Amino acid sequence: MFLKSQHLLGIRDLPSETISIILKTAVEFRKALESGIKKNPKLNGKTVINAFFEPSTRTRSSFEVAAKKLGADSINFNASTSSISKGESLKDTGLTLQAMRPDVLVLRHPHSGAPAYLSRYCNKTHIINGGDGINEHPTQALLDAMTILDHKKSLTGILVAIVGDIAHSRVARSNVLLLRKMGATVRVCGPPTLIPDGFEMIYGAKVTFNLSKALKDADVVMMLRTQWERQNEVYFPSIREYSRLFGLTEKKMKIAKRNAIVMHPGPINRGVEFDPQMADGHYSVILDQVSNGVALRMALLSLILGKEEGIKGS
Amino acid sequence: MFLKSQHLLGIRDLPSETISIILKTAVEFRKALESGIKKNPKLNGKTVINAFFEPSTRTRSSFEVAAKKLGADSINFNASTSSISKGESLKDTGLTLQAMRPDVLVLRHPHSGAPAYLSRYCNKTHIINGGDGINEHPTQALLDAMTILDHKKSLTGILVAIVGDIAHSRVARSNVLLLRKMGATVRVCGPPTLIPDGFEMIYGAKVTFNLSKALKDADVVMMLRTQWERQNEVYFPSIREYSRLFGLTEKKMKIAKRNAIVMHPGPINRGVEFDPQMADGHYSVILDQVSNGVALRMALLSLILGKEEGIKGS
């Protein structure tokens, strides 16, 4: 087996060597996609169930495209149209889905720790965490790392600023864990109400409440989505104030390094996290993140399920 | 054609010989799945439309996995995102779906008799009843029989206790019909308000309102889901009282035969039908039911659509 654990629950559990192999394999898959090799039958006969308990565009579709491009069958299980409305527990839903013998179960859930909880009971399938509460979103951090490496020689030694609602962001947590593991320096920035006490001590990311300080000499600026649906607006007085203090503008971007890139996990709130045009600027690699997401998930499925490492063996 | 009728509307229409062939073929498919033969191209080019007018985890996903493992295309049609919201009649929706030339139309509908009604108009496809109102759920009864036969030598002569909301349960009706056809003795048990008058006369199952009497010497205990969403709570005073009188406990289970098995069609309401731990106990075959469901539906699709009987000819 490729991973030490049977499941991919978070960046927390991945050694840096494993991360490097995943990123390298993903680049190979992207090359194959770009050269017109549109289908790779490596996972023919395998079944991937996407169990999503929260709405999602990118992650679910990305896993579905990745699975199908590898010849696997992809089954969507949406909580809203399912037995959840009949009061079934997560454990029982998980065991039921496992009993259909899927090779991989991609789980997105609003509760932090849901994939880890389910992994205690499901030992006949591979659980991939597709985002759990405010805990982790490991495939997002992996595709982000892949995208950074398209523009920077190495993750080691670079300076990454993560800006926004740190407290409620699984993307921030997975990225801090991965980037620090690979030798990057990470600053997190946001209003004091949206950065948890002790974050610096626990995660080793420098905390600042001032956007200019966060951007100073940054190689990468990673803006987070302001997740209005997860929070009461009591965290700060108004969107307008948030946008003025923490929104990215052309002018503020000059504080970062000359060739710095701007990232965002999407979906974007134009006019909140960004000046409306910033998302389309030359520093933006936001759509590359999405494209890389498909290749990255192909690599991950292939490495977890394939007999050989990488795509060479197919 | 394998079935006498073009459609599978209920256990009511199936001769016992046909049931035996389906069960035997399902066991062959399960063996193939277990031995790692993950895909069988037998139904390559066939199309299965899953038309579900009620929420479902198990049945829809199970049919989808089964169809895909046989190489068929599977199309999901969910009533909530469909033209039903534009006021189209069931007949017109059915004829429209048929006009797209699916080979099989799996229909789940809240109205008893909906598949039978549609079968009068759709003679160019095979309708499989995926559960209709309180009438029948034939594939559930078939997978239940398959699961019983994993533990008991024969259905003939065994004693099965079905416990719960008999009145609103299509699972109970299909199981009583199948089990009696195959020579089993069936007792149904529940509060008097949840067993219809005349059930004993119509279905030939012994009725009792006392759980201990129902369990006495039973080979199989089949618990039903308390379908709170289908009923007003006026049927009995409280869930607590229901659970105390009709919920299964370790202690009550001792009344049944020593090697009796416990079944449940899912989704489970832990703490209502069962002591919370009962569903995980050694007598529980609940997850086997789910696994068998995939193999059973593969067998059914294969027998209905394949030129040869069984999987040998592929």
Place this chain on the structure above:
Amino acid sequence: MFLKSQHLLGIRDLPSETISIILKTAVEFRKALESGIKKNPKLNGKTVINAFFEPSTRTRSSFEVAAKKLGADSINFNASTSSISKGESLKDTGLTLQAMRPDVLVLRHPHSGAPAYLSRYCNKTHIINGGDGINEHPTQALLDAMTILDHKKSLTGILVAIVGDIAHSRVARSNVLLLRKMGATVRVCGPPTLIPDGFEMIYGAKVTFNLSKALKDADVVMMLRTQWERQNEVYFPSIREYSRLFGLTEKKMKIAKRNAIVMHPGPINRGVEFDPQMADGHYSVILDQVSNGVALRMALLSLILGKEEGIKGS
């Protein structure tokens, strides 16, 4: 490339020669389907994303069946379960979907012009308009033309009456454009409140408010769905009055030509646009429209994505 433009935004942009090739290719695909050739691997490895921002039975399922019968992967993106609920703009959703490298993006959207708007930004995929607001529904008009040609020698010179809510109907607009382009004469008929001022001048279809005048000597009677969900009922006093004045009956049908056919894009409101039985009468070709829809969309996907024209090259 088969189409001059990379996208299929409307009938407006299609030369009559292109329309003829699509219709001819669709007939070939239908023949193949009818002769039992159920799968054509021509588009193996291609990906079609169905992005539907409105409920739909026919169009989405039809595209999905068509894509799968050609061996392509089909991914469904439903607005209700997606990031739209997180406030993402159409442009950003479109660019995100494009970044996953689909070969075709089928777009249905409640806003007129949405596909044209998105086409300005998406130049790495083919957008097919699956119906946009009250503007166009080009694949519907193409399958309607295909169905008419099953019964009439040519579109040139025939007389088509389109009856109903012309103002809110993209089906009417696409059909008028196609039929006039191919040499047919078109009459539109409905209550004065449901035919926009200037329709005759802009679209070249003769306007009448009297059903009998519209039907006089018609070769084809195309009834539209009364789209109650799109309009306030202030357009006319009551459904009953609408039905009495503009609903089709056996008696009124006698005014049309002897061998006239009756069409409807579905879903049908029985008892409103029709006498309840009219939709099943011998003149009705409504279900043929649905069947032709699959073949037509196979032809379109194949012509847009295939290297060779038609199905011969496969």
